[in-house]
Amino acid sequence: MFCPLHPNRILFLFLLIISSVSFADFSSQQHLHVKKQQMREKVRKMFYHAYDNYMTYAFPHDELKPLTKSFTDSLSELGNLKLEHLPTDYNGSAVTLVESLSSLAILGNNTEFEKGVLWLSENLTFDIDARVNLFECNIRVLGGLISAHLLAIDPTNRLIQGSYNNQLLRLSEDLGRRFLPAFETPTGLPYAWINLKNGVMENETTETSTSGCGSLILEMGALSRLTGDPRFESAALRALRQLWRMRSPLDLLGTTLDVVTGEWLEYSSSIGAGVDSFYEYLLKAYLLFGKEDYWQMFRTAYLASQKYFRHGPWYHEANMWSGEPTYWQLTSLQAFWPGLQVLVGDVAAANASHREFFHVWEKFGVLPERYLLDHQMIHPTEKYYPLRPELAESTFYLYQATKDPWYLDVGESMVKSLNLYTKVAGGFASVRDVTTMQLEDHQHSFFLAETCKYLYLLFDDSFVAKKNYIFTTEGHPIQVTSSWHEKLPESFFSGNWTSSKSGAWESQASALSMRVCPSMALNSRHPEQQRESACHVPDEQISHKCWSNKECGVDATSCRQRICSGVGFCGLWKPL
Numbered sequence: 001m002f003c004p005l006h007p008n009r010i011l012f013l014f015l016l017i018i019s020s021v022s023f024a025d026f027s028s029q030q031h032l033h034v035k036k037q038q039m040r041e042k043v044r045k046m047f048y049h050a051y052d053n054y055m056t057y058a059f060p061h062d063e064l065k066p067l068t069k070s071f072t073d074s075l076s077e078l079g080n081l082k083l084e085h086l087p088t089d090y091n092g093s094a095v096t097l098v099e100s101l102s103s104l105a106i107l108g109n110n111t112e113f114e115k116g117v118l119w120l121s122e123n124l125t126f127d128i129d130a131r132v133n134l135f136e137c138n139i140r141v142l143g144g145l146i147s148a149h150l151l152a153i154d155p156t157n158r159l160i161q162g163s164y165n166n167q168l169l170r171l172s173e174d175l176g177r178r179f180l181p182a183f184e185t186p187t188g189l190p191y192a193w194i195n196l197k198n199g200v201m202e203n204e205t206t207e208t209s210t211s212g213c214g215s216l217i218l219e220m221g222a223l224s225r226l227t228g229d230p231r232f233e234s235a236a237l238r239a240l241r242q243l244w245r246m247r248s249p250l251d252l253l254g255t256t257l258d259v260v261t262g263e264w265l266e267y268s269s270s271i272g273a274g275v276d277s278f279y280e281y282l283l284k285a286y287l288l289f290g291k292e293d294y295w296q297m298f299r300t301a302y303l304a305s306q307k308y309f310r311h312g313p314w315y316h317e318a319n320m321w322s323g324e325p326t327y328w329q330l331t332s333l334q335a336f337w338p339g340l341q342v343l344v345g346d347v348a349a350a351n352a353s354h355r356e357f358f359h360v361w362e363k364f365g366v367l368p369e370r371y372l373l374d375h376q377m378i379h380p381t382e383k384y385y386p387l388r389p390e391l392a393e394s395t396f397y398l399y400q401a402t403k404d405p406w407y408l409d410v411g412e413s414m415v416k417s418l419n420l421y422t423k424v425a426g427g428f429a430s431v432r433d434v435t436t437m438q439l440e441d442h443q444h445s446f447f448l449a450e451t452c453k454y455l456y457l458l459f460d461d462s463f464v465a466k467k468n469y470i471f472t473t474e475g476h477p478i479q480v481t482s483s484w485h486e487k488l489p490e491s492f493f494s495g496n497w498t499s500s501k502s503g504a505w506e507s508q509a510s511a512l513s514m515r516v517c518p519s520m521a522l523n524s525r526h527p528e529q530q531r532e533s534a535c536h537v538p539d540e541q542i543s544h545k546c547w548s549n550k551e552c553g554v555d556a557t558s559c560r561q562r563i564c565s566g567v568g569f570c571g572l573w574k575p576l
């Protein structure tokens with residue numbers, strides 16, 4: 001029997017539904033809150049297990065050997081330098097401590113931060129007869145010191161109780177000066193190796209990588225701004241411009257090159273090892289300094305990478321001259337790319353790739369260094385996982401952009417794996433072979449600088465909230481300030497993140513997204529479905545009709561140029 005409801009009953013039912021919906025909402029928010037809190041504590045424990053063991057068994061040497069509870073002086077070992085080159089009384093440069101400072105600040109451990117700063121102020125010296133890798137020393141030591149200096153002088157952080165007299169800045173300046181002879185080449189491209197005491201060594205190799213000479217601008221630029229000495233920024237910028245001039249007509253760069261002749265040595269190009277942070281620094285230099293130049297270079301390089309490397313969610317390697325695919329491999333370093341894509345607002349592409357990386361992580365328990373995409377198998381010799389941070393980093397950025405709790409689950413699963421497979425009594429050990437989970441006696445400093453930091457920030461972003469930090473490639477935060485930025489505060493760029501709200505969907509996206517792909521509608525009803533790839537260029541006519549190729553755009557999924565068919569329609573036609 002049909003029984004019409006009394007209006008009061010309708011009202012009552014309506015209120016009941018509303019309250020149960022909001023109760024469900026409330027309890028799921030509560031659940032999220034509790035989960036975040038628990039996970040944050042788990043990551044905090046991980047950090048201190050790694051840090052305390054380093055301080056007990058390795059400090060002041062560079063890195064911890066967690067299986068034998070001993071140390072390695074990796075700053076000078078990076079790139080297989082023989083230890084005989086070092087003075088006998090060399091005790092290391094406390095690289096892991098330098099790398100840990102910004103993480104300690106993020107964890108809110110003011111006491112340990114201050115202790116570390118004071119110890120380094122009194123004991124760290126770069127006047128050592130050691131040949132170091134310029135790129136590694138720049139991102140780990142110079143970046144670590146500059147970031148810690150900026151955190152120490154930031155009155156809102158109150159990290160230092162006593163007085164701080166810019167000791168870390170003076171150390172940074174000293175180190176930066178020792179870098180400068182590396183740039184004295186006919187091309188301005190720096191040598192990959194430099195002796196901290198004696199400059200470039202005789203018969204030094206002239207071979208370097210694209211990332212090696214194209215990812216110095218953040219640290220050296222910041223150093224110039226802080227000291228007033230323009231030489232650091234000029235040297236890094238000159239190298240970057242030279243590298244850019246050497247790009248192919250397809251806007252691709254190779255992987256290795258000669259700093260004296262300026263010739264490419266390895267033509268295969270990718271977003272992974274040997275090139276990765278070059279892309280990252282173009283974008284982040286734009287975010288930090290606001291120079292239009294950086295944006296133009298980044299945009300061109302980014303679109304070329306989408307066009308020639310991307311295959312669905314994957315990125316293969318390609319020949320820089322022909323654009324033809326060379327190696328169909330996933331490398332674990334590539335996993336930073338989705339994080340970078342979030343910064344440009346290319347969230348859909350970021351999400352798709354991130355899922356594939358996580359799929360491989362799940363398949364093995366951790367991410368193998370190299371995975372053959374065409375054979376769906378692990379690379380026969382690169383089966384290791386050295387506690388790399390890149391997947392955690394991208395997971396953090398994607399969670400910031402979407403607030404999709406799925407990314408928290410990803411983080412939880414990573415934390416579980418790290419504790420299960422890599423935690424030992426003496427710290428966290430790298431995995432030598434992900435198929436057997438056999439361990440290796442090395443805890444890289446980036447585990448503290450990046451892996452633990454990004455996992456912590458995933459569950460507790462209070463440190464970054466309301467502040468515009470960019471993170472260097474080694475995870476060291478540098479705040480974006482108007483005094484360093486060409487456009488702030490007048491420009492559109494009012495923060496790293498802009499919020500957009502539409503119905504139930506609330507998201508944050510980089511303000512830059514509008515620059516990459518203006519057709520991305522942030523306020524549409526289902527933005528998660530509508531977000532497009534950055535490379536998308538619509539056909540001129542909605543009907544897709546055309547007279548010539550010029551009227552055709554770029555396909556959003558494959559990033560390939562659409563062409564005009566014989567009967568006058570744009571499409572991804574195979575050439576006849």
Ligand code: DMJ
Pocket residue numbers: 139277333388389390446473474475
């Ligand atoms: C880090 O030292 C930096 O992120 C670098 O750019 C490449 N990756 C390692 C850690 O995997």
